[in-house]
Amino acid sequence: MLPARVAAGAAGRVIVDTHIVSVHQETPIDRTFQLAIPSEAHTAFQFTPGQFVVVHDPxxxxxxxxxxxxxxxPSTAPFLxxxxxxxGTFGHAFxxxxxxxxxxxxxxxxRFVLQxxxxxxxxMVAGGSGVTPFRAFVGDMQARRATTPATLLQTAQQAEELVFHERFTAWAHTHAPFTYVPTVTRAAPEHPWAGRRGRIDAALxxxxxxxxxxxxxxxxxxAPFVQAMLALAEEAGIPADRRHKEQWG
Ligand SMILES: Cc1cc2nc3c(=O)[nH]c(=O)nc-3n(C[C@H](O)[C@H](O)[C@H](O)COP(=O)(O)OP(=O)(O)OC[C@H]3O[C@@H](n4cnc5c(N)ncnc54)[C@H](O)[C@@H]3O)c2cc1C
Structure with a gap:
């Protein structure tokens, strides 16, 4: 175990030394890494579902x-x-x-946080690895037994690349206010995927x-996915101050 170290980084934001506690294979191309938060930094690492951290290799x-x-x-503290x-280069190394x-x-x-x-x-609409903050949203709602009606539309090229698919499916079965709709864009016609096929469109x-x-x-x-979804949301009449985005790639 490494000795815990906490320092002040740019703009006074706390930086900690951490380590990977465990690695879980989510899909053939996605892995979840559990990281430990040193006790001295528990307050600084309190977060709202949807927030991100910035990581580097020391x-x-x-x-x-x-x-x-x-x-x-947040309920998994002192781990995240x-x-x-x-x-990508860093993504592959990580x-x-x-x-x-x-x-x-x-x-x-x-500021991409659950309200x-x-x-x-x-x-919530997620493209590819963009589903990551929504697991925090949905997991938090589930931990609080929130009754807010919530729907997650998740799209992936292949069924095997739907991240957290089993967990979302299980949550949707046990938590009535939550609806989960996965859709797959490039599955071969002979693939046994029985769910929806095709992109997230205006009708969905x-x-x-x-x-x-x-x-x-x-x-x-x-980014191209997020911009397309924002355009659909605008066409559907969702006011600008109710449309939130996080994009990368
Ligand atoms: C707020 C925020 C949150 C993020 N959250 C996550 C996350 O939860 N999981 C995650 O894997 N990445 C996430 N990213 C992306 C992450 O920061 C890296 O950019 C990613 O790991 C790729 O590494 P790189 O930048 O070195 O790749 P580069 O080599 O600079 O990227 C090469 C190209 O690969 C493509 N690319 C890279 N990563 C992706 C991706 N995940 N999906 C689609 N295309 C991609 C893009 O076209 C990119 O231009 C997030 C980015 C931001 C800004």
Missing amino acids: REAKPRRRAYSISSP ELTVRDM YGLPAGTALAMRAPAG EAPGERVL LHAHLGAPERTRFYACGP
Whole structure:
């Protein structure tokens, strides 16, 4: 076990030395890494579902810093989880790290956060690895037994790449206010996937919208996907201050 170290980084934000406690294979291209928060930093690492941390490898002479949405709900403290896709230079290196590896991590930040109000609903749309903050949203709602109606539309190219698919399916079965709709865009016709096929389109969005002025809309994933989803949300009449985005790639 490494000695815990806490330092002040840019803009006074706390940076901690942490290490990978465990690694879980989510899909053929995504792994979840559980990281430990040193006790001295528990307060600084309190977060709201949807926030991200910035990670670097302290062994690098010129550290590259990358953001990762926290994929676990706050109830898992003093641990948090990041789910990393085997994509891009840093993403590929992170994906290959074994348990026990030391990392440095900056305290949570970001405004893409879960907001709930009585009489409102939450509509989340995720493309590819953009589903990570929504596991934190949904896990938090489940931990609080929240009654807010919430729908997650998740799209992936292949059925095997639907991240957290089993967990979301199970939560939807046991937690009535939560609806989960996975859709797959590139499965071969002979593939046994029995769920929806095709992109998230206006018809699918409308089917889960409710009253646009009482819907909080969240889109996360690669930039072209997020921009397309925001355009659909605008066309559907969701006010600008209710459309939230987090995008990368
Ligand atoms: C707020 C925020 C949250 C993020 N959360 C996550 C997360 O939860 N999980 C995660 O895996 N990544 C996440 N990322 C992306 C992450 O920061 C890295 O960019 C990613 O791991 C790729 O590493 P790289 O930047 O070195 O890749 P580069 O080598 O610079 O990227 C090469 C290209 O690969 C493509 N690419 C890379 N990663 C992805 C991806 N995940 N999906 C689609 N295309 C991609 C893009 O076209 C990109 O331009 C997040 C980014 C931001 C800004």
